Amino acid sequence: MSAAAPLIVPALKRHTATVIVAHGLGDSGAGWIWLAENMRRRSKFEEVAFIFPNAPNIPITINMGMRMPGWYDIKSLSDLNAREEDETGIFRSRDYFHNLIDQEIAKGIPANRIVIGGFSQGGAMSLLSSLTYKNKLGGIFSLSGYLLMHKKIADLMPADKPNKGTPIFMGHGDRDQVVDYKFGQMSRDELVKLGLNVDFRTYKGLTHSADPDEIDDLEAYLSKQIPPMGDKKLETSL
Numbered sequence: 001m002s003a004a005a006p007l008i009v010p011a012l013k014r015h016t017a018t019v020i021v022a023h024g025l026g027d028s029g030a031g032w033i034w035l036a037e038n039m040r041r042r043s044k045f046e047e048v049a050f051i052f053p054n055a056p057n058i059p060i061t062i063n064m065g066m067r068m069p070g071w072y073d074i075k076s077l078s079d080l081n082a083r084e085e086d087e088t089g090i091f092r093s094r095d096y097f098h099n100l101i102d103q104e105i106a107k108g109i110p111a112n113r114i115v116i117g118g119f120s121q122g123g124a125m126s127l128l129s130s131l132t133y134k135n136k137l138g139g140i141f142s143l144s145g146y147l148l149m150h151k152k153i154a155d156l157m158p159a160d161k162p163n164k165g166t167p168i169f170m171g172h173g174d175r176d177q178v179v180d181y182k183f184g185q186m187s188r189d190e191l192v193k194l195g196l197n198v199d200f201r202t203y204k205g206l207t208h209s210a211d212p213d214e215i216d217d218l219e220a221y222l223s224k225q226i227p228p229m230g231d232k233k234l235e236t237s238l
Helices: 029-041 087-106 121-131 181-193 212-225
Strands: 007-009 017-022 048-052 057-060 066-069 114-119 139-143 168-173 198-203
Touching: 007 029, 017 029, 017 087, 017 121, 029 048, 029 212, 048 087, 087 114, 087 121, 114 121, 114 212, 121 139, 139 212, 168 181, 168 212, 181 198, 198 212
Parallel strands: 017 048, 017 114, 114 139, 139 168, 168 198
Antiparallel strands: 007 048, 057 066
């Protein structure tokens, strides 16, 4: 996939965990680097490396075919049950995220110490990429996102469903004017039907953006999923 290299905020101490954060449509990895900077200013997650990937510039149908950073094309904003999805682009990006995870594992970071998440289109890709990954991950989060390929997701998941028990954090504003709040609710319901462990949080009055309370909740989630290891040995077996 032709795109700028990811931005990386390295761990300050021994690297024991990785968080991959995928941006939304028209944004870039730089647009979310504040998340790591905010945590670092408060001496949080010092063993964590943060990766902020950059989507390639592609034509986006709903924006009159203009090229912009996107993980896949969006043809309409209609109901999740009716919209036509760009499966080629979705699978291309899924493979890219799987490769990023593989690279971290090759560095010695266990899969269960790797978290993938994102905002809007990036949150949608994070859900799909994690649920179709071959190994159990440390965490999955989606902010103002939704479930892609919900009619096929069960068949796309590995037979042993390694991430069936991985806690999923979803945050959504009830005034979201881009990804309708009901789409977030519908996505949660679909995930629950699959037997997945979903913590869905509603943020009153929030539009299509991140909220300080939401970020605090995400921070608490990350603290639970990838706590500091200190001098403990990393278990790299899969």
